[in-house]
């Protein structure tokens with residue numbers, strides 16, 4: 001039986017999609033990250049899975065120096081429903097208008113993340129917004145190939161590892177395939193997200209079924225996200241960032257995967273034809289570009305990306321950003337995230353049965369008090385530098 005164990009495995013699902021025996025199922029490991037599980041009875045040792053792994057694939061022909069833009073969708077309603085500038089919608093609408101298919105991440109009936117295909121604008125809305133949890137790609141890589149061979153235009157969006165997985169799975173360039181990868185500082189574990197849902201239901205006394213969670217609700221300011229939880233009774237529960245142990249553990253790199261902190265896919269050239277992210281540092285670059293409703297950063301990484309962008313450029317407000325300014329605040333374009341110093345401790349607490357809130361409290365308070373005191377004594381600019389470094 002093939003051994004697929006590898007700390008760097010991102011759980012993209014390419015191996016599961018390629019297996020001729022359907023012997024590989026993506027299952028959560030103890031920390032809650034999807035990993036391949038091989039059924040020894042069915043495995044014929046053909047090694048197709050090992051050969052297809054994106055960790056062994058290096059043939060990215062995209063630009064080493066992409067064109068970088070700040071971008072805002074002119075349609076404010078769409079932008080407010082999206083996580084940053086609402087650019088994903090514009091690219092997708094363009095593909096759908098040409099009778100194409102769009103693949104992206106949605107919540108399933110159990111409020112877990114998965115990738116699906118859609119050919120309708122109404123269903124596209126379910127893909128809006130960042131769901132900060134590792135998404136299950138299911139059989140979508142196989143579906144993509146079928147649509148491509150049928151001559152359909154296909155747009156697939158996902159994290160860089162998922163896009164690398166799909167590229168590696170397909171093994172050849174298709175003119176009718178468009179890839180969008182996200183700037184990604186890591187994906188949180190599915191286990192910690194389940195714990196979060198449980199804790200929120202208890203705290204807010206939610207007894208109905210949850211049908212939507214928006215982790216980047218733009219109630220006030222795009223930069224100060226609220227999480228909103230909607231139930232079957234149409235009740236909306238608002239969770240401010242200060243009470244959100246899940247988002248805190250994500251943004252401070254506690255609950256992201258081992259593969260994320262050693263991510264090979266956050267690099268140039270990028271794997272997607274287009275890369276989309278939040279324009280972090282927009283205020284430092286030019287305050288005028290930040291109306292508090294969401295500003296995206298776009299990287300155009302290939303000729304195909306250029307063509308796709310040409311089709312939508314009149315529907316958004318754009319401005320070119322010099323490479324260095326863009327990278328300064330968006331390091332994940334070129335490198336993987338640093339783990340929180342207390343990430344191991346955090347997962348140890350989670351695995352020992354402590355709640356998410358408790359695990360965060362124990363990890364957050366782990367700096368020795370003398371260090372905390374020294375930190376407090378520093379002027380603000382030194383504090384800022386230390387914070388960024390940590």
Ligand SMILES: Cc1cc2nc3c(=O)[nH]c(=O)nc-3n(C[C@H](O)[C@H](O)[C@H](O)COP(=O)(O)OP(=O)(O)OC[C@H]3O[C@@H](n4cnc5c(N)ncnc54)[C@H](O)[C@@H]3O)c2cc1C
Nearest residue numbers: 082083084085086087088104105128129131157185277278
């Ligand atoms: C796990 C994760 C980490 C991210 N980290 C950063 C970061 O560090 N810096 C940064 O600048 N931007 C990051 N982003 C991207 C950012 O949050 C926005 O998704 C991006 O700017 C696109 O915004 P939009 O307004 O164009 O479209 P939106 O409508 O907000 O974007 C939706 C798109 O995101 C995809 N998506 C949503 N959830 C997932 C998921 N779990 N897995 C895969 N794809 C998903 C959908 O398929 C769709 O394509 C991250 C996104 C995710 C999902």
